[in-house]
Amino acid sequence: MTSFVCTKSYEAPPIDEKEILRYAGVRGDGAELLPLLRECLDEIKGKLVYKVCYCETDASADGGTVSLGGLTVKSNDLSRTLSGCHGAILFAATVGIAVDRLILRYTSLSPTKALFFQAIGAERIESLCDAFVAQMEQEKAKACCLLRSRFSAGYGDLPLSVQSDLFALLDPARHIGVTLNESLLMTPTKSVTAIVGYYKNLAVE
Amino acid sequence: MRITEFLKDHLLYLDGGMGTLLQAEGLLPGELPERWNLTHPEVITRIHRDYFDAGSHVVNTNTFGANCLKLSDTELEAVISAAIDNARRARDESRGTQPKWIALDIGPTGRMLKPYGDLDFEDAVEIFAKTVRLGARLGADLIVIETMNDSYETKAALLAAKENSTLPVFVSNAYGEDGKLMTGADPFAMVAMLEGLGADAIGVNCSLGPRALYGVVSDYLKYASVPILLKPNAGLPKAEGKRTVYDVTAKEFANDVAELIRRGVRAVGGCCGTTPEYIAATVLATKDIKPSAILPKNITCVSSYTHAVAFEGEPILIGERINPTGKKRFKEVLKANDINYIVSEGIAQQEKGVHILDVNVGLPDIDEVAMLSTAVTELQAVTDLPLQIDTSDAGAMEAALRRYNGKAMINSVSGKKESMDAVFPLAKKYGGVVVALTLDEDGIPETAEGRLAIARRILSVAAAYGIEKKNIVFDPLALTVSADANAAMETLRAVGLIRTELSCHTSLGVSNVSFGLPARDLINGSFFALALGNGLSAAIMNPYSVAMMKTYYAYRALAGLDPNCADYINYAQAMPTPPATAAAEPPRAAGETYASELQRAIVKGLREPAAALTAELIRTVEPLLIVQNEIIPALDRVGVGFEKKTVYLPQLLMSAEAAKSAFEVIKENMKGAAADRSAFVLATVKGDIHDIGKNIVKLILENYGFPVYDLGRDVAPEAIVEKTLELHAPIVGLSALMTTTVPAMEQTIKILREKAPFTKVIVGGAVLNPEYAASIGADFYAKDAMEAVRCAEAVDRAQKK
Structure with missing residues (x-):
C-alpha cells in the first residue's frame, strides 16, 4: 500500500557557515574566507526554494530484499537499515535551480565563488532534508514510531537505478520541479531523494 | 466550427482532473496512466463522458505523459489512437448539446533541458513533434500543452505543435506560490514569448487553487492579446x-472562477482534485456571464527566461560590447572559440546596468550559424537579460532565434526587399521585435521625411507578413556629423517623426555620430541626451562610457522617471569609482614576508591589485620574466601550502584567479609569443555533468602555462579523440564523479590508446583512486588540481627531452 504524494514548502533553515566552509574544502579556521562567503550568501538570498514531496509505503526487509509498497529492491545495506521497520517515508527534496544558475554563471567568472555556491547548495539541501526528517520524526512519535536514518540511492550497495522507481512513485517533476536525466542524475543538482524507515517503539507501548 | 471561431464570442468550458480520478479507480502509484487508454478504455471513456455531460466543450485526451521517452513508437501510436477513440466515443455517447472538441x-x-539538464532543445522539439504528428493524424481537434513549469520546454512543445500541425494550440503553464515558473519566468515573460510563437490561447493550470492564482491571471489579462484559459486545482492537497x-x-x-471570468478569462476548467461536479458547478455559476471582449494590447516588449522588458517611457539601454567590429582581442577569442570571454562580457555589461544585450559574432572566416547559436545558448545560461540577435546572415538568425529562450530583439531588417523577405518570415515564426533600419535599395535618405517614408513602407510589408506594428522598432540611423553638419539634426527629426506620425518606438546606435572627432564620448553623450529629448526609446551603446551613463541617469531624473531622483543620487554618489583595492585589502599579518607586492597579491588572491601591479611591472620587465620570477613562484607557494594542507581549496582558487588576471595583462602585452607548454585536452566524460573539479584543474593548469582545450562535460569519446589528434596533444585529462560514468572513462582511454597512442592520460574525480585509475588503463591519477599540474609537468618534461 502506497499513499498519494504530498508536497511541503519550508522557510529557510538556519545557515551553518562552518558547514559550508567544510563543504568548500576548508578544514581549519576559515575566518579570512568569511567575507567572500557572506557576499555569496547575500547574492543567493531569496533565490532558493525549500520544497519536499513525499509518500508513505508499507515496508519490510528480509535478508537483502526490501519491499516498499509495490516496489522490490535488492540491497543488503538498505535491508539492514530498514530491518524491523513496517513502514517507510519516500521523499524528494530540492532547493531549486537558482543555485545551479549561480554556479554556472561564476564557473568562468570566479571559480572561487562557483565553489562557494556549490558548498552553499550542499549545506542548504542537507539542512532541508534534516528539517523534513525532524518534522516526520515528530509526527511519527505521535504514533509511537521511531525513524531510522535516511538512505539514498547510491549509498552502499543500493543501486542508482532505484532513482527511476522513486521518480515513478513520487513524480517530483510535477510536484517540486525535480527531473531525472539519462544518467540518473537530478536537476536541479541540489536535490535529494531518500528512504526513511520507521518502526514501532515498543519501549513506549 | 473551429474552436478559435467559437472562442470569439463564447465562454469555453474545459474539463477537470484526470489523474486524481484514475487513482480513485485503482491506478497504482508509479503506473503510467496513459496505458489505461488501452487496458481500461471504459473507465477513460466514462470520465470524458461525465465531463461532456457536465458541460465541457473540450476534453483533453489521457495523453499527458504520452511521449517517446516513456513509450516505444508502436506503443505511443497505440496509446494516442486509443486515447482519441475513447474521447470520441465519449463525445458520441454524451447527452450534452454543446459543441464539443477533443x-x-x-x-x-x-x-x-540543457544546460541544466541533459535534454537538447532540438531533441525536446522532436519528442513533442512525434506526439503532435500522431495526434493530428489520428483526428484531434486541437492541441493543449499544459502544466509546463519551464519556459524553454514550453517553447520546444509549442514550436513542435506549430511545425507539425495546423491545429489550434492552447498553452498553459504551472506557476508556483511566488507567481513564477519553476525555472523563473513571470507571466509577462511567458505572454511575450507564447504570443510571439503564435499560441491561440494561453493561460495557467495546476499548482494552486483559483484564488491563489488571481495575481498570475491578472498579469495574463493585462499583457495578453489572445484569450486566457484557466484550469486551477481544487485548492491544496492534504493527506x-x-x-x-x-x-x-x-x-x-x-x-x-466566476470572479476571474468577470475579469476577462475566456476558457475555464479544472486540474488536480477537480471532478465533473466542479465543472457542472462552474457552468452553472458562469453561464450567464457575458464574455468580455479580448482587446489587443499595444505593448512593444522582448523577454528572457525570467522577465520581459517593455518599451514604455523608460529609456532602454542595449549593451553593444559583444561585437567583434574594431576589437582585436574579440576577434582572437572568436577564432579560438573562447565562449567564456563572450559570456564574461555579457555579465559585465549587465552589472553596468544595461537592459538588453546585443549579440554579434559576425566575422568573415567564422561559422556564424554555429557561433551565434552557441553564444546565445551560453549567454542565456548565465544572464537573465533579453538578447538582441544581431546578424545579417539569415541562417545564423534563424538558428539563434530557435534556441533563444524568450522573445528576442532582432537586429535588423531594412527597407530592401531582399532583407524583408529574409527577416520577416523568421520574425513571424519565432516572434521577436525587429529593429528596422530606414534605408533601402537607394541608400539612406538625407531627410527625415525620406526615412519616414521608408518606415511606412516597411510597416506595410511587415503587416503583409502578419507582423504587427508594435513588433517593429525603427532605427533612423545616426550618421557621422563630422562628414555632414546636418546629419545629427536630421536623425533627431526622424526620431521625432516616427514617434509622432507612426506611434512607433525607435532605437539608435548612438556612437556612430562622432566618428572622426576627438573626445567622442562628449559628442555621444550630448547626442544621446538630444535624442532622448526627441522621444528616442532605446540606444545601442557602450555601458562603460561614463558620458553615456551620466546622460542616462540625468535624463531619467529630469524626465520624471526617477522618483526622488533616487537612482541618480546613487549613481552620482558612486562617482568617481573608488579604487577597488581599498576595500579588499586584508590586514597584513606579522611575520608573513613576500618577495614582492605582486607575489603577495597573488598569494592573497587579490585580483585587481594583481592586474594593476603586473601592468606597472610590465613597463620595465620582460613579460616572460614576470611569469617566471613572480607569478609561478607565488602560485607554487600557494600550491605547496595546499599540498601541506595549510591552504584550502577556496584560497587556491582565489590565488589562481588573481594569477589569471595578471596573465590577462601579460597576454595583452605579449605579441604572438607562443605558449611553450604541451597542449592539454580536458573533458568530463560522457554521461557525467559534474564539472566543478574539471574547471578547477583547468584554471590551475592555465596558470602554469598549459594551453588547455576544454571540451566541457558529458563529452563523447570520439570528440576527445578527435581533438587529441587534431592538436597532437601529449596530455589528455579526464574527469568523472560517479561510479556509473567510470566505464565511459575506461572506454575513452581504450579508444585513445588505439587512435592516439602518443598521448598520456591523467584521470581524476571523486570515485577514483590510484588502483582504480590503473585498472582502467590511465597513465596517471591526480587526486587534486595540484597533482594534475605535477603530472602535466612530468609529461611536458618528457616531451622536451
Whole structure:
C-alpha cells in the first residue's frame, strides 16, 4: 500500500557557515574566507526554494530484499537499515535551480565563488532534508514510531537505478520541479531523494 | 466550427482532473496512466463522458505523459489512437448539446533541458513533434500543452505543435506560490514569448487553487492579446489517512472562477482534485456571464527566461560590447572559440546596468550559424537579460532565434526587399521585435521625411507578413556629423517623426555620430541626451562610457522617471569609482614576508591589485620574466601550502584567479609569443555533468602555462579523440564523479590508446583512486588540481627531452 504524494514548502533553515566552509574544502579556521562567503550568501538570498514531496509505503526487509509498497529492491545495506521497520517515508527534496544558475554563471567568472555556491547548495539541501526528517520524526512519535536514518540511492550497495522507481512513485517533476536525466542524475543538482524507515517503539507501548 | 471561431464570442468550458480520478479507480502509484487508454478504455471513456455531460466543450485526451521517452513508437501510436477513440466515443455517447472538441493533451517530458539538464532543445522539439504528428493524424481537434513549469520546454512543445500541425494550440503553464515558473519566468515573460510563437490561447493550470492564482491571471489579462484559459486545482492537497483530499469545494471553486471570468478569462476548467461536479458547478455559476471582449494590447516588449522588458517611457539601454567590429582581442577569442570571454562580457555589461544585450559574432572566416547559436545558448545560461540577435546572415538568425529562450530583439531588417523577405518570415515564426533600419535599395535618405517614408513602407510589408506594428522598432540611423553638419539634426527629426506620425518606438546606435572627432564620448553623450529629448526609446551603446551613463541617469531624473531622483543620487554618489583595492585589502599579518607586492597579491588572491601591479611591472620587465620570477613562484607557494594542507581549496582558487588576471595583462602585452607548454585536452566524460573539479584543474593548469582545450562535460569519446589528434596533444585529462560514468572513462582511454597512442592520460574525480585509475588503463591519477599540474609537468618534461 502506497499513499498519494504530498508536497511541503519550508522557510529557510538556519545557515551553518562552518558547514559550508567544510563543504568548500576548508578544514581549519576559515575566518579570512568569511567575507567572500557572506557576499555569496547575500547574492543567493531569496533565490532558493525549500520544497519536499513525499509518500508513505508499507515496508519490510528480509535478508537483502526490501519491499516498499509495490516496489522490490535488492540491497543488503538498505535491508539492514530498514530491518524491523513496517513502514517507510519516500521523499524528494530540492532547493531549486537558482543555485545551479549561480554556479554556472561564476564557473568562468570566479571559480572561487562557483565553489562557494556549490558548498552553499550542499549545506542548504542537507539542512532541508534534516528539517523534513525532524518534522516526520515528530509526527511519527505521535504514533509511537521511531525513524531510522535516511538512505539514498547510491549509498552502499543500493543501486542508482532505484532513482527511476522513486521518480515513478513520487513524480517530483510535477510536484517540486525535480527531473531525472539519462544518467540518473537530478536537476536541479541540489536535490535529494531518500528512504526513511520507521518502526514501532515498543519501549513506549 | 473551429474552436478559435467559437472562442470569439463564447465562454469555453474545459474539463477537470484526470489523474486524481484514475487513482480513485485503482491506478497504482508509479503506473503510467496513459496505458489505461488501452487496458481500461471504459473507465477513460466514462470520465470524458461525465465531463461532456457536465458541460465541457473540450476534453483533453489521457495523453499527458504520452511521449517517446516513456513509450516505444508502436506503443505511443497505440496509446494516442486509443486515447482519441475513447474521447470520441465519449463525445458520441454524451447527452450534452454543446459543441464539443477533443484536445490532444501534452504535458512535460519530465526531463530538464540543457544546460541544466541533459535534454537538447532540438531533441525536446522532436519528442513533442512525434506526439503532435500522431495526434493530428489520428483526428484531434486541437492541441493543449499544459502544466509546463519551464519556459524553454514550453517553447520546444509549442514550436513542435506549430511545425507539425495546423491545429489550434492552447498553452498553459504551472506557476508556483511566488507567481513564477519553476525555472523563473513571470507571466509577462511567458505572454511575450507564447504570443510571439503564435499560441491561440494561453493561460495557467495546476499548482494552486483559483484564488491563489488571481495575481498570475491578472498579469495574463493585462499583457495578453489572445484569450486566457484557466484550469486551477481544487485548492491544496492534504493527506487524510492514506487518501488525498483537496480543500476547495466545487461551489467555492465555481464562485472563485466566476470572479476571474468577470475579469476577462475566456476558457475555464479544472486540474488536480477537480471532478465533473466542479465543472457542472462552474457552468452553472458562469453561464450567464457575458464574455468580455479580448482587446489587443499595444505593448512593444522582448523577454528572457525570467522577465520581459517593455518599451514604455523608460529609456532602454542595449549593451553593444559583444561585437567583434574594431576589437582585436574579440576577434582572437572568436577564432579560438573562447565562449567564456563572450559570456564574461555579457555579465559585465549587465552589472553596468544595461537592459538588453546585443549579440554579434559576425566575422568573415567564422561559422556564424554555429557561433551565434552557441553564444546565445551560453549567454542565456548565465544572464537573465533579453538578447538582441544581431546578424545579417539569415541562417545564423534563424538558428539563434530557435534556441533563444524568450522573445528576442532582432537586429535588423531594412527597407530592401531582399532583407524583408529574409527577416520577416523568421520574425513571424519565432516572434521577436525587429529593429528596422530606414534605408533601402537607394541608400539612406538625407531627410527625415525620406526615412519616414521608408518606415511606412516597411510597416506595410511587415503587416503583409502578419507582423504587427508594435513588433517593429525603427532605427533612423545616426550618421557621422563630422562628414555632414546636418546629419545629427536630421536623425533627431526622424526620431521625432516616427514617434509622432507612426506611434512607433525607435532605437539608435548612438556612437556612430562622432566618428572622426576627438573626445567622442562628449559628442555621444550630448547626442544621446538630444535624442532622448526627441522621444528616442532605446540606444545601442557602450555601458562603460561614463558620458553615456551620466546622460542616462540625468535624463531619467529630469524626465520624471526617477522618483526622488533616487537612482541618480546613487549613481552620482558612486562617482568617481573608488579604487577597488581599498576595500579588499586584508590586514597584513606579522611575520608573513613576500618577495614582492605582486607575489603577495597573488598569494592573497587579490585580483585587481594583481592586474594593476603586473601592468606597472610590465613597463620595465620582460613579460616572460614576470611569469617566471613572480607569478609561478607565488602560485607554487600557494600550491605547496595546499599540498601541506595549510591552504584550502577556496584560497587556491582565489590565488589562481588573481594569477589569471595578471596573465590577462601579460597576454595583452605579449605579441604572438607562443605558449611553450604541451597542449592539454580536458573533458568530463560522457554521461557525467559534474564539472566543478574539471574547471578547477583547468584554471590551475592555465596558470602554469598549459594551453588547455576544454571540451566541457558529458563529452563523447570520439570528440576527445578527435581533438587529441587534431592538436597532437601529449596530455589528455579526464574527469568523472560517479561510479556509473567510470566505464565511459575506461572506454575513452581504450579508444585513445588505439587512435592516439602518443598521448598520456591523467584521470581524476571523486570515485577514483590510484588502483582504480590503473585498472582502467590511465597513465596517471591526480587526486587534486595540484597533482594534475605535477603530472602535466612530468609529461611536458618528457616531451622536451
